Amino acid sequence: MCADTFRTPQLLFASGIRPPALGRYLNEHAFLTGRVLLDLERFGLTRADLPPVRGGEFATDSLWLPQNGAEQPFHGQIMNTTYVDDGGAALAHSVGLSLYTPVESRAENRVVFRDDDLDLTGMPRFSIEFSYSDADLALVEAARVEMARVAAAFGAFDPDTESALLLPGSSLHQTGTVRLGPVDDGTSVCDPDGRVWDFDNLFVAGNGVIPTAVVANTTLTGAVTAVRAARAARRVVAGAAAAPLV
Numbered sequence: 001m002c003a004d005t006f007r008t009p010q011l012l013f014a015s016g017i018r019p020p021a022l023g024r025y026l027n028e029h030a031f032l033t034g035r036v037l038l039d040l041e042r043f044g045l046t047r048a049d050l051p052p053v054r055g056g057e058f059a060t061d062s063l064w065l066p067q068n069g070a071e072q073p074f075h076g077q078i079m080n081t082t083y084v085d086d087g088g089a090a091l092a093h094s095v096g097l098s099l100y101t102p103v104e105s106r107a108e109n110r111v112v113f114r115d116d117d118l119d120l121t122g123m124p125r126f127s128i129e130f131s132y133s134d135a136d137l138a139l140v141e142a143a144r145v146e147m148a149r150v151a152a153a154f155g156a157f158d159p160d161t162e163s164a165l166l167l168p169g170s171s172l173h174q175t176g177t178v179r180l181g182p183v184d185d186g187t188s189v190c191d192p193d194g195r196v197w198d199f200d201n202l203f204v205a206g207n208g209v210i211p212t213a214v215v216a217n218t219t220l221t222g223a224v225t226a227v228r229a230a231r232a233a234r235r236v237v238a239g240a241a242a243a244p245l246v
């Protein structure tokens with residue numbers, strides 16, 4: 001099963017498969033976004049120096065500053081855009097700064113499924129319970145300070161009007177609701193291959209399986225869980241084919 005971070009646990013719940021960790025440990029990095037106009041004079045530039053935008057060209061580049069533990073706790077995404085007038089002449093250059101900050105994986109952050117109410121597709125209706133811990137909020141504040149410091153290097157920056165902490169859910173990088181674990185101790189739904197505890201032939205994959213806080217775009221990590229589950233499922237099928245018929 002690989003039906004996304006919310007629908008995979010929903011399908012398990014609807015199927016009566018409800019291990020204690022199901023829907024829990026919902027994780028999503030916090031998302032602080034901002035931008036600053038490049039102070040051209042400070043860099044000895046004029047508008048004529050800004051890169052021209054050709055017709056049909058996507059005029060935004062994207063650079064990553066990968067998160068690296070305590071040394072570099074934030075994932076930086078830097079997206080630059082040259083604003084142009086109708087004739088294509090450069091007006092200004094915007095330096096876009098986003099900092100993703102890690103959020104603790106906590107059981108109380110969760111998807112809550114209901115037995116007594118169905119959604120439009122006939123599946124158990126769900127709601128979300130999610131909040132930031134004190135440690136999460138402290139990191140967000142540290143990110144604000146870091147963003148202001150970096151932005152000030154490029155130009156005049158007003159954090160009140162030129163940055164915002166996006167609402168939870170905005171990143172589209174939710175994980176953890178069918179998380180894997182090394183042992184069946186109630187804090188995971190499946191083993192490292194995605195095999196649901198107490199089953200031989202039921203595998204889950206996708207972002208919901210990721211057990212730890214991802215501080216980046218999640219798809220590559222989610223895809224790894226799918227490859228592992230597919231290989232494990234293939235071993236089950238091969239084993240069944242090799243087994244003698246009785």
Ligand SMILES: Cc1cc2nc3c(=O)[nH]c(=O)nc-3n(C[C@H](O)[C@H](O)[C@H](O)COP(=O)(O)OP(=O)(O)OC[C@H]3O[C@@H](n4cnc5c(N)ncnc54)[C@H](O)[C@@H]3O)c2cc1C
Binds near residue numbers: 007205207217219222
């Ligand atoms: C606008 C947007 C931009 C994004 N940009 C990026 C990006 O730049 N980089 C990045 O890393 N990530 C990005 N993401 C996030 C990315 O989409 C997810 O990380 C990834 O798709 C998650 O994979 P998944 O397999 O867990 O779920 P999904 O890709 O959502 O796959 C789940 C599948 O299950 C199906 N399904 C659901 N319920 C059922 C059911 N009951 N029965 C059968 N099938 C079902 C769905 O139709 C869907 O096809 C973006 C997301 C959005 C919405």
